[in-house]
Amino acid sequence: xxxxxxxxxxxxxxxxxxxxxxxxxxxxxxxxxxxxxxxxxxxxxxxxxxxxxxxxxxxxxxxxxxxxxxxxxxxxxxxxxxxxxxxxxxxxxxxxxxxxxxxxxxxxxxxxxxxxxxxxxxxxxxxxxxxxxxxxxxxxxxxxxxxxxxxxxxxxxxxxxxxxxxxxxxxxxxxxxxxxxxxxxxxxxxxxxxxxxxxxxxxxxxxxxxxxxxxxxxxxxxxxxxxxxxxxxxxxxxxxxxxxxxxxxxxxxxxxxxxxxxxxxxxxxxxxxxxxxxxxxxxxxxxxxxxxxxxxxxxxxxxxxxxxxxxxxxxxxxxxxxxxxxxxxxxxxxxxxxxxxxxxxxxxxxxxxxxxxxxxxxxxxxxxxxxxxxxxxxxxxxxxxxxxxxxxxxxxxxxxxxxxxxxxxxxxxxxxxxxxxxxxxx
Numbered sequence: 001x002x003x004x005x006x007x008x009x010x011x012x013x014x015x016x017x018x019x020x021x022x023x024x025x026x027x028x029x030x031x032x033x034x035x036x037x038x039x040x041x042x043x044x045x046x047x048x049x050x051x052x053x054x055x056x057x058x059x060x061x062x063x064x065x066x067x068x069x070x071x072x073x074x075x076x077x078x079x080x081x082x083x084x085x086x087x088x089x090x091x092x093x094x095x096x097x098x099x100x101x102x103x104x105x106x107x108x109x110x111x112x113x114x115x116x117x118x119x120x121x122x123x124x125x126x127x128x129x130x131x132x133x134x135x136x137x138x139x140x141x142x143x144x145x146x147x148x149x150x151x152x153x154x155x156x157x158x159x160x161x162x163x164x165x166x167x168x169x170x171x172x173x174x175x176x177x178x179x180x181x182x183x184x185x186x187x188x189x190x191x192x193x194x195x196x197x198x199x200x201x202x203x204x205x206x207x208x209x210x211x212x213x214x215x216x217x218x219x220x221x222x223x224x225x226x227x228x229x230x231x232x233x234x235x236x237x238x239x240x241x242x243x244x245x246x247x248x249x250x251x252x253x254x255x256x257x258x259x260x261x262x263x264x265x266x267x268x269x270x271x272x273x274x275x276x277x278x279x280x281x282x283x284x285x286x287x288x289x290x291x292x293x294x295x296x297x298x299x300x301x302x303x304x305x306x307x308x309x310x311x312x313x314x315x316x317x318x319x320x321x322x323x324x325x326x327x328x329x330x331x332x333x334x335x336x337x338x339x340x341x342x343x344x345x346x347x348x349x350x351x352x353x354x355x356x357x358x359x360x361x362x363x364x365x366x367x368x369x370x371x372x373x374x375x376x377x378x379x380x381x382x383x384x385x386x387x388x389x390x391x392x393x394x395x396x397x398x399x400x401x402x403x404x405x406x407x408x409x410x411x412x413x414x415x416x417x418x419x420x421x422x423x424x425x426x
Contacts, residue, residue, distance in 0.1 A: 017381065017416040160398075162272045163187060166391035168195030168241065168314065168344030170365025171211035176388045177366025179408040181215035184390050189235065191267065192219055193274055195344035195362055196241025196314030203247030208255035212238075222257040234258075237267055239276045241314040241344065261285075264293055266300055271397045273306035277313040279329050279343075289331040301337040307423040308401050310393070312342040316361045318354055320377045321346025321385075322370045333357065339418070340403065342391070348372065349389070349405050351414055352379040358403060358416060364388050382414045389413070399423035 165184045170177045184192060199211045209217075209225035216236055217223050223230020236256070240263060244252050249263065258276075259265040263283060267274040275297055278287070285292035301309055311333055315326035323346050333341050334355035344363035347370045352359045359379070364387065371385050387407035395401040399420040405413050 017414075160396060162191070162269045162393075162395045163189045164269075164272060164274070164310070164393040164395070165189040165192045166195065166312070166342050166360070166362050166393065167365035167389075168239075169197045169347050169363035169367045170194070171197060171199040171208075171243070172201060172367050173211050173214060174366045176408070177211075178215055180365050180388055180390055183406060183408050183410070184216075185218065187392055189219075189392070191269060191272075191274065192216070192236050193276070193310075193312050193342065194236075194238040194365070195312050195342050196239045196279075197243045197344060197363075197367070198238050198241065198252070199247055200243050200367065201247075203251045205251060205255055207247070208251060212255070220256070237274060237276060239313050240278045240280055242280055245280045245282060264296070268306065271307045272393075272395045272401075273304050273309045275300060275309065275311045275338075277311060279313040279315040279326070281328065287328060294331060297331075298336050304337065307397065307399055307420060308339045308395050309337055310340050310342065311338045314343060315345050316343035316350075316359070317341075318352050318359050318377060318379050319343070319346045319350060319361050320372055320374065320380055320383065321348050321350065321361060321363075322373055325377075339401070339420075346370065348383065348385040349387070349391075349414070350376075350383040351381045351403075351405075351416065352377065353381055354379050358418075360391065360403065362391050362405070364405075365390065381416075384413055387411075387413060 165187060167180055167184070170180060199208050201207055201211055205225075209227065213220060213223065213225035214227050217225055217227045217230050219234075219236040220230045221232070221234025221236070234257060237258070238252075238256060240249065240252065253262045256262065259267065263278045264285075265276050267276075277297060278293065281287055283291075283293060285296075286294065288294055289298070297311065301311075313329060315329050316323075317327065317330040318325050326345070329343070332355075334357045338357060340358045340360065342360045342362060344361065344365075346361050347363045347367055348361065349364050350361040352361075358381075366388060369385055369388065372383065376383055384405070387409070389405060389407040392404045392406060393401065394404075399422070400417065401420075402415065402417040404415045407413055
């Protein structure tokens with residue numbers, strides 16, 4: 001795909017979304033600088049030292065000897081998975097309730113007894129209202145997965161699709177991490193991408209195995225850990241977070257088997273192309289858009305023949321969460337041809353729109369959630385800080401992609417469908 005596709009997104013694509021509008025209180029500028037020191041530690045009971053600070057981006061010493069090769073084109077594609085619906089998702093007992101917002105505001109109840117979706121401030125209009133006066137409903141797109149099975153688990157669509165799970169900020173061997181893993185594995189995804197902070201506790205092979213492999217070994221190719229069989233073909237594609245870097249990138253590279261230099265790389269799934277970027281300031285190849293890493297991404301996007309190019313990394317360029325926005329990652333993703341970006345670092349879920357494409361924050365993979373400190377950004381379309389969960393992306397070769405956020409209780413809290421009729425995917 002040529003770079004001009006990103007610029008023409010609003011002209012060549014149509015979209016529908018299902019979510020409750022964010023609260024309408026006075027916006028605050030979350031893009032100002034804020035120190036990370038001491039505020040991104042493991043939750044109580046997951047290990048680590050309560051006094052260990054999380055150094056701000058650019059404030060750590062980095063790790064000597066990080067591999068410096070620049071990566072290679074032609075990263076291997078992952079298995080397309082098997083046809084057939086995954087087992088029903090029964091959710092997890094004790095999943096945190098979702099914010100109900102103002103009394104009387106319409107909510108998405110999902111399965112029987114499921115908590116309503118965050119509705120924001122009283123009187124805020126729903127994004128998608130359907131018929132006049134009707135509560136918001138999922139409009140979806142013809143052929144999008146329906147709601148079936150227990151607790152609203154999505155049925156696996158036809159084999160012409162690719163399904164990708166997204167989450168981050170999870171590596172602490174917590175009960176919430178296990179609940180997210182149960183949700184993700186029930187989808188039988190073709191690929192899993194993480195938006196960083198895969199490990200908070202021990203920068204060793206065994207540390208990664210305890211905090212990642214215990215729950216996700218069945219998706220990891222070349223798995224060498226102790227928790228059972230791995231995947232015949234790798235389906236697990238992580239991005240580096242600041243905690244991964246702080247604990248030592250050498251152990252991360254040793255544990256996972258990834259393309260290129262393993263710090264940033266791409267994976268071609270046909271209709272979907274994935275690009276993992278290292279947003280840590282210590283990246284040897286730079287973290288600016290004009291750096292070696294940035295030029296690599298720009299060129300990769302320009303040469304892509306996939307319908308949907310998805311870029312993911314740890315630090316969000318736009319976020320109304322506790323850490324806030326990280327302007328060093330405000331790259332021209334849309335102009336380069338990306339269809340969406342995904343980040344973590346803030347332990348909440350947020351969907352924004354920047355330069356005509358969706359930006360997601362999905363730091364809901366299992367570590368402690370944090371409340372939003374203020375009003376949403378002008379770019380915010382939906383946000384939630386009450387539910388652990390994961391995103392499910394469903395892309396079809398005929399040019400339709402749906403982004404959903406599901407709680408561990410099996411409730412779909414947010415959905416955005418984008419159609420790209422001009423797309424001709426291989």
